[in-house]
Amino acid sequence: MEKIKFEELNLSKEILKAIEELGYEEATPIQAKTIPIILQGKDIIGQAQTGTGKTAAFGIPTLERIDPSKKTIQALILCPTRELAIQVSEELKKLSKYKKAIGILPIYGGQSIERQIQSLKKGVNIIIGTPGRCIDHIERGTLKLEDIKLFILDEADEMLNMGFIEDIEFILDKTPKDKQTLLFSATMPDPILKLTKKYLKNPEHIKVVHKELTVPTIEQIYFEVKEAHKIEILSRLLDIYNPKLALVFCNTKKKVDEVVSSLQARGYLADALHGDMKQNQRDRVMAKFRSGTIDVLVATDVAARGIDVEDVEIVFNYDVPQDEEYYVHRIGRTGRAGREGKAFTFVSGKDIYKLRDIQRYTKTKIKLQKIPTLHDVEESRTSKIIDRIKESINEGNLEKYSDIIERIIDDEYTSLDVAAALLKIVMSEDKRYDEIEDAFEGTGAEPGMVRLFVNVGKNHKISPRDIVGAIADKVKLPGDLIGRIDIFDKFSFVEVPTDYANEVLDIMKNNTIKGKKVNIEIAKNK
Numbered sequence: 001m002e003k004i005k006f007e008e009l010n011l012s013k014e015i016l017k018a019i020e021e022l023g024y025e026e027a028t029p030i031q032a033k034t035i036p037i038i039l040q041g042k043d044i045i046g047q048a049q050t051g052t053g054k055t056a057a058f059g060i061p062t063l064e065r066i067d068p069s070k071k072t073i074q075a076l077i078l079c080p081t082r083e084l085a086i087q088v089s090e091e092l093k094k095l096s097k098y099k100k101a102i103g104i105l106p107i108y109g110g111q112s113i114e115r116q117i118q119s120l121k122k123g124v125n126i127i128i129g130t131p132g133r134c135i136d137h138i139e140r141g142t143l144k145l146e147d148i149k150l151f152i153l154d155e156a157d158e159m160l161n162m163g164f165i166e167d168i169e170f171i172l173d174k175t176p177k178d179k180q181t182l183l184f185s186a187t188m189p190d191p192i193l194k195l196t197k198k199y200l201k202n203p204e205h206i207k208v209v210h211k212e213l214t215v216p217t218i219e220q221i222y223f224e225v226k227e228a229h230k231i232e233i234l235s236r237l238l239d240i241y242n243p244k245l246a247l248v249f250c251n252t253k254k255k256v257d258e259v260v261s262s263l264q265a266r267g268y269l270a271d272a273l274h275g276d277m278k279q280n281q282r283d284r285v286m287a288k289f290r291s292g293t294i295d296v297l298v299a300t301d302v303a304a305r306g307i308d309v310e311d312v313e314i315v316f317n318y319d320v321p322q323d324e325e326y327y328v329h330r331i332g333r334t335g336r337a338g339r340e341g342k343a344f345t346f347v348s349g350k351d352i353y354k355l356r357d358i359q360r361y362t363k364t365k366i367k368l369q370k371i372p373t374l375h376d377v378e379e380s381r382t383s384k385i386i387d388r389i390k391e392s393i394n395e396g397n398l399e400k401y402s403d404i405i406e407r408i409i410d411d412e413y414t415s416l417d418v419a420a421a422l423l424k425i426v427m428s429e430d431k432r433y434d435e436i437e438d439a440f441e442g443t444g445a446e447p448g449m450v451r452l453f454v455n456v457g458k459n460h461k462i463s464p465r466d467i468v469g470a471i472a473d474k475v476k477l478p479g480d481l482i483g484r485i486d487i488f489d490k491f492s493f494v495e496v497p498t499d500y501a502n503e504v505l506d507i508m509k510n511n512t513i514k515g516k517k518v519n520i521e522i523a524k525n526k
């Protein structure tokens with residue numbers, strides 16, 4: 001498709017200036033195709049791949065059509081999650097930087113309703129909301145929709161799905177008949193498409209056509225993994241690829257919490273996002289993820305749709321998603337706006353059938369890759385160190401250090417000796433991998449004993465003796481019955497009598513060692 005400049009789209013100079021500041025050089029295909037039609041006042045269904053700028057595709061013409069001299073709500077945008085409502089509202093605020101008079105307000109559950117009422121009273125033109133909270137305001141009489149010109153569903157197929165459809169109909173019922181309706185999503189399954197006839201007038205279905213439903217710049221890989229090994233494999237992949245940010249999807253809230261504690265215990269900066277958390281917690285986690293204060297976000301499907309965070313380099317499907325559409329949306333959190341990304345899916349047992357359905361639905365091939373071994377992790381660490389050494393040599397300024405080396409060489413060591421010794425010192429600071437492999441080799445504990453894998457996390461001050469002491473103390477198990485296998489940077493192995501194993505696991509799960517929560521699980525042969 002030929003490139004379309006925003007200047008060709010009949011936009012106001014205020015909007016063009018804001019677009020220029022955002023650094024958008026040309027309109028994306030979905031923007032080029034839908035903006036003119038929306039400006040004409042037509043109903044549309046806009047379908048284009050994840051991360052291709054659908055927000056601005058409906059956001060820009062919406063801003064152009066608002067009359068800010070009237071203090072009424074003229075556009076309502078509904079989103080399936082709170083995080084998405086906030087994000088869409090932020091993007092609209094950026095686009096309206098030079099149309100200051102337009103009032104934009106996100107309203108969503110979990111936030112003080114009183115505060116929202118105060119803001120609504122000031123006169124707002126565009127509401128971006130989640131359905132539940134909008135209904136709440138409609139019932140209180142604090143959200144008046146009789147002046148609505150534009151009604152927009154972002155993630156429209158999800159909004160018209162069973163979970164939301166009643167809410168949507170309730171809200172639609174309160175809006176004027178002659179409004180314009182816009183539906184946007186990366187996916188639009190046929191049954192939902194049929195349903196849209198009920199809500200749209202002579203709509204144009206604008207589909208930015210591609211052979212496949214997913215973004216081609218996302219490399220899609222799957223690993224055959226036993227359920228019990230997922231956490232270890234996730235850690236290895238994180239170590240090898242070292243993504244700036246990674247998003248890990250699980251199918252349940254419980255699993256999200258488990259994965260987060262295992263990752264934290266292994267020293268990763270990870271946190272959770274799911275629907276059981278309080279809104280201020282959710283906001284804090286999203287902010288930390290956006291700023292890179294945490295680098296692994298583990299989430300349920302609340303984070304699957306629409307969320308736009310630039311540096312997400314890998315998306316993990318820790319569990320294969322139930323719905324094919326969700327695969328598309330989940331992996332679409334990476335590879336946005338033309339960037340590259342990776343999507344890694346863990347497949348265990350019967351999941352392979354689901355994966356086939358997903359490939360058929362998305363018309364893509366997901367490639368099987370061998371699970372990285374600890375040796376691979378080691379290799380990747382080695383090549384990273386080599387790169388760093390070369391970089392440092394190229395940067396120069398090494399005179400001070402060369403002088404020291406010369407002193408050693410004077411003592412009859414070769415420069416190769418010196419270099420090798422230095423490298424050994426540097427690399428042994430984090431040599432957990434070889435040692436863990438050794439310890440796992442033969443997880444067979446002494447007869448009558450069970451070997452436990454104890455994870456104390458980074459920067460701890462917990463010695464093996466502390467671990468044995470804590471178990472002895474809290475489980476009332478004589479210390480000499482506990483065997484100590486080894487201690488590593490972040491890990492340790494202990495052996496306890498088989499009869500006590502479950503009790504130790506139970507009790508230690510709810511206890512701390514020197515004030516720190518540690519992760520103890522039965523060691524499994526890798």
Ligand SMILES: Nc1ncnc2c1ncn2[C@@H]1O[C@H](COP(=O)(O)OP(=O)(O)OP(=O)(O)O)[C@@H](O)[C@H]1O
Nearest residue numbers: 024026027028050051052053054055186306308337
């Ligand atoms: N014309 C443009 N040029 C460059 N970047 C753009 C352009 N339009 C939007 N973007 C950027 O592309 C990213 C993705 O946009 P957006 O979130 O709207 O995608 P989307 O199509 O809604 O994806 P999803 O289906 O995942 O919701 C955003 O960071 C946005 O700022």
Ligand SMILES: [Mg+2]
Nearest residue numbers: 054055154306
């Ligand atoms: Mg979107």
